Amino acid sequence: MANVLVFTETNNGNVKPVTLEILGKLNGQTVDVAVIGDLGDDQVKVLAEYGAGKVHKLKGDNLDKYSPEGYSNALHGFISSGSYDYVLAGATSMAKDMLPRLATKFEAGLASDCVNFIFEGDTFHGTRPLFAGKCLAKVELSGPKPHFATIRPNALGMPESPTAGAGEASEASVNAGEIRAAIKEIIASASEKVDLTEANIIISGGRAMKNSENFSILHEMAEVVGATVGASRAAVDSGYAAPDMQVGQTGKTVSPSLYIACGISGAIQHLAGMRTSKVIVAINTDPDAPIFTKADYGIVGDLFKIVPIMTEELKKVVD
Amino acid sequence: MNIFVCVKQVPDTETKVQPNGDGSFIETSSIKWIMNPYDEFAVEQALLVKAANAGSTVTVVRVGGVKDTEALRTAMAMGADEAILVEAEDNLDSYSIAKALKGAIEKSDKTPDLILAGKQGIDDDCLQVPQVLAEMMNLPSVAVIVGFEQNGETVTVKREIEGGALEVYEVKTPCVLATNKGINTPRYASLPGIMKAKRKPMQQLTLADVGVSADDRRVKYSDFQLPPEKPPGKKFDAMDEAEQQKVVSEVVGLLRTEAKVL
Numbered sequence: 001m002a003n004v005l006v007f008t009e010t011n012n013g014n015v016k017p018v019t020l021e022i023l024g025k026l027n028g029q030t031v032d033v034a035v036i037g038d039l040g041d042d043q044v045k046v047l048a049e050y051g052a053g054k055v056h057k058l059k060g061d062n063l064d065k066y067s068p069e070g071y072s073n074a075l076h077g078f079i080s081s082g083s084y085d086y087v088l089a090g091a092t093s094m095a096k097d098m099l100p101r102l103a104t105k106f107e108a109g110l111a112s113d114c115v116n117f118i119f120e121g122d123t124f125h126g127t128r129p130l131f132a133g134k135c136l137a138k139v140e141l142s143g144p145k146p147h148f149a150t151i152r153p154n155a156l157g158m159p160e161s162p163t164a165g166a167g168e169a170s171e172a173s174v175n176a177g178e179i180r181a182a183i184k185e186i187i188a189s190a191s192e193k194v195d196l197t198e199a200n201i202i203i204s205g206g207r208a209m210k211n212s213e214n215f216s217i218l219h220e221m222a223e224v225v226g227a228t229v230g231a232s233r234a235a236v237d238s239g240y241a242a243p244d245m246q247v248g249q250t251g252k253t254v255s256p257s258l259y260i261a262c263g264i265s266g267a268i269q270h271l272a273g274m275r276t277s278k279v280i281v282a283i284n285t286d287p288d289a290p291i292f293t294k295a296d297y298g299i300v301g302d303l304f305k306i307v308p309i310m311t312e313e314l315k316k317v318v319d
Numbered sequence: 320m321n322i323f324v325c326v327k328q329v330p331d332t333e334t335k336v337q338p339n340g341d342g343s344f345i346e347t348s349s350i351k352w353i354m355n356p357y358d359e360f361a362v363e364q365a366l367l368v369k370a371a372n373a374g375s376t377v378t379v380v381r382v383g384g385v386k387d388t389e390a391l392r393t394a395m396a397m398g399a400d401e402a403i404l405v406e407a408e409d410n411l412d413s414y415s416i417a418k419a420l421k422g423a424i425e426k427s428d429k430t431p432d433l434i435l436a437g438k439q440g441i442d443d444d445c446l447q448v449p450q451v452l453a454e455m456m457n458l459p460s461v462a463v464i465v466g467f468e469q470n471g472e473t474v475t476v477k478r479e480i481e482g483g484a485l486e487v488y489e490v491k492t493p494c495v496l497a498t499n500k501g502i503n504t505p506r507y508a509s510l511p512g513i514m515k516a517k518r519k520p521m522q523q524l525t526l527a528d529v530g531v532s533a534d535d536r537r538v539k540y541s542d543f544q545l546p547p548e549k550p551p552g553k554k555f556d557a558m559d560e561a562e563q564q565k566v567v568s569e570v571v572g573l574l575r576t577e578a579k580v581l
Contacts, residue, residue, distance in 0.1 A: 066486070068450065068460055093480040097462050100413070100450035109414055109537025112445040129546075130443050134336040135345065138542040143414075180459035181490040187477070188484050195481035201580075225581070236500075243465070243501035244483040249332050249441050250356045250500065258580040269332040275546065279578040281570065285558070292554060296578060297570045301557030309563055313571040317581050 002029045002122035005079065007089040010035060015043050018090030022151050023050035024159025029119060031165065032056060034078060036063050036071060048167020055169045062176040065183045066094055070176035072101040077174050084146045086124055091150035103148040109141040110148040115155040124149060132249035132272035153198050154255050193228045196247060201227035201258045204247055207234035208263025208303060215241060218262060221311040224318055232264045248273035262303040266291030320375040321429040322365045325420050325436035326358040328383050328390035338543035344410045345543060354390035357437025359505040360498035364467055365435050366398045367503065376400045378427060382419045384409045395516035396508030402521040403427065405529055412538040413447035415531055421455045422529025431493050438463045438497040449497035461488045462497035
């Protein structure tokens, strides 16, 4: 049995769903959770339901805001005082930034963005996509412990009947050390939408959108079902959509439950970034567009006609 | 300023990836290699910083196969002054690459004021090397930056996080910054630039020269395989206006009853 620490972030006081996915998959191992800052009793209870043994709230000066150095120093100190074999975290913006620094403090390895893992005895065996998902490989870690891994949100799925843990909460004092790169300000996103990498539904537009104004019809449909709007590289490079909306090998790799591709032909690098979506709908006037080879439901038609009708149909379903 | 840019050479984005015979990596014999797209933003940013700071040099460093030197030549054709190439296999892990980059930078006759790199390689998609390198060199790092402003020894950078929100960092040089798309528009190499690049110095080193051995590998891959193909889906013709309402209702219905995603 391996001794595992799961690092979690909170969002408005709630632990991120990916933490619960990881905990569920870790049933059978000895699992603690660490969070930097405070965590409400209700959230400790949720972590316990999914299998957390101890829940460590790490507190110290200069940790109210994230910083790569402060957070990695604090966790380094805490982890060094224990005997963890593995440290796992969801592959969020923060963990992807911070865990490489943290692992290197232990001269340890990090398997990034795994989509699955198992333990054989107390050894971690991960699976991760490479080339934006054009292929998959098994990944093993070696060298000094603990070993580190980040797990992609939405990849494992929520456990159906997790084994509960003790959920024993405690506080530990940690030291952020010297912080040379510090956040001065956070500029909130113009939209309140969930990030593409965490979205349950994505509606993407391609070159056929013709201009940025036309994206409004996608935003209208997104509004109805709580989706996040994405774009192809062609749409971004043509200036129709912002770079942070790009899905594909040179953008974001996504795996929502539902991906609706509007006017996207389906270049290899785009397909690589969205092919693991659970269900794919494609709307395109070209019946031979490569996107149709990946679509569960293909509609050969003009997106400017189809999208407004679909928005109305979705309204009926949601109501 | 002494500016270093870490670049990687990766298969072109249009590559159809095939696992190799023993599944230890992909088939690389007929691949078209390009500079990692995120590294183009790092090279461009280095050239912008150089232009704003008289007397600066831009050194590009790469760890990887030596059969093709496209990435380094492209960087020098864009305007980088010199290159260092550390010979290694193409599927080295992030820890070894970062250690080799550190060794190569420290072996050069320049003390770095700024180290730039793309936020991730589009081959192994690890998003690790810039931060690991920073930690190994005991430097601050900010990754996934989409904004850069320099004021003497202080740089203000914008890091993109979930949902397009931005964290604004202030950091003193020397530091490691990892670039994302949106920070700038990389220039194309001009023909005279390409000709000039052929005469620019490229130093070649081995992993042993930079203090890296097989023991430094932390991540090992096996069993490369293509993802399972989906069975073909259902396709509906809605080019005819009369069909559109019916087709869309049917698809939305299927999303609810068959796919169960609504």
